[in-house]
Amino acid sequence: MQVAPLGEQLREWRTRRRMSQMDLALDIEISTRHLSFIETGRSKPSAAMLQRIADCLEVPHRARNALLLAAGYAPNYQERALDSPEMAGMKTIVEHVLKGHEPYPALAVDRHWNMIAANDAIAILVEQVSPELLVPPVNVLRLALHPDGLAPQIVNYAMWRAHILHRLDLQIEASADAGLMALREEIAGYPGPANDIGHGAVSSIAVPLLLDTIAGRISFVSTVTIFGTPVDITLSELAIEAFFPADAESAALLQKLAAK
Numbered sequence: 001m002q003v004a005p006l007g008e009q010l011r012e013w014r015t016r017r018r019m020s021q022m023d024l025a026l027d028i029e030i031s032t033r034h035l036s037f038i039e040t041g042r043s044k045p046s047a048a049m050l051q052r053i054a055d056c057l058e059v060p061h062r063a064r065n066a067l068l069l070a071a072g073y074a075p076n077y078q079e080r081a082l083d084s085p086e087m088a089g090m091k092t093i094v095e096h097v098l099k100g101h102e103p104y105p106a107l108a109v110d111r112h113w114n115m116i117a118a119n120d121a122i123a124i125l126v127e128q129v130s131p132e133l134l135v136p137p138v139n140v141l142r143l144a145l146h147p148d149g150l151a152p153q154i155v156n157y158a159m160w161r162a163h164i165l166h167r168l169d170l171q172i173e174a175s176a177d178a179g180l181m182a183l184r185e186e187i188a189g190y191p192g193p194a195n196d197i198g199h200g201a202v203s204s205i206a207v208p209l210l211l212d213t214i215a216g217r218i219s220f221v222s223t224v225t226i227f228g229t230p231v232d233i234t235l236s237e238l239a240i241e242a243f244f245p246a247d248a249e250s251a252a253l254l255q256k257l258a259a260k
Contacts, residue, residue: 006070007039013057016176027056047073060175061236062111079233082116090227090235091117097225101242103258105220111237112179113141124213124257125243128153140241141168145187152193155210155217161192163207208246216253219246 014024021039025032028049037043045053050071054064065075082091098106098119105125107118114137126134130148141164143149145157154160168184171177209220220243230236245251 003066003070005041006045006067007041009063009067009070010039010053012176013059013063016173017057019057024053024056028052045071047071047076051076058174061230061233063176065233077231077233077236082234082238087232087234090232094238094240097240097242103254104243104245106240106242107140108238108240109140110234111175111177112183113139115140116238121254121258124215124218124254125150125211127214139183141183141187145190147191147193150211151190153212154193155212156208157192159207160209161187206246209243215257218250218253220244220250221246 014021019027021035022032025035028035030049034043038045038049047068050067050073051064053059054067059067061077062079065077068075080086082094094108094117098108098117102119102121105119105121107122108116110116126143129143129150130146133143133146133149144154144164145151145161151157165184165188168180168187172180172184206221209222211218211220222241222243225240225242227235227238230238245254
């Protein structure tokens, strides 16, 4: 794998975080001249210095490895599959969280929003989608906005689409991930259904997902949970999205479905 020069990577991250050389130098307590020498390749930073810079710029673990490699150091963060023996304990935690959220849907995704685990209640979200979209790896954002996916069931499609694209924009800004950029371009091009109610149902508290299911209309709000102290790349990029009923009627319907 070809790695971009260290100085080029640092300038890109500093620009992405809207920091001048002086701003960054002051935050990491070195001179602007020293930082300039690092960015131009005239000075090689220590691994510890690179970590200080990465901390200040909030560089993701995967990108930190690229910085270390460009500087001639070994990568500091491992990447292990969630189903590997070393990750058995973390996988159990994820499964426990997902199971504990029933009878409401919850799923775990990787950095590209590919589903890596889900609880049984997720069936209410996927029962009407095309089987082709459920062939692994299942991308949950593609599943949500694709015309053969959830899109025809989403009553407030335009609102939910705008919400998803905004979330992707924030992730791209934070990570500079090319895979997320490609995914955004793809789903932004999907046509919307004719039954959309536009922005009329916008909540002042949270963006709801209004979904017409076989059992009836359900209103969801969602939360995203991440691990607080990961040192593994897979764990640092894993997120759990949990859906909650947004009103009493939706809660009663979900409880009724669970009882069956």
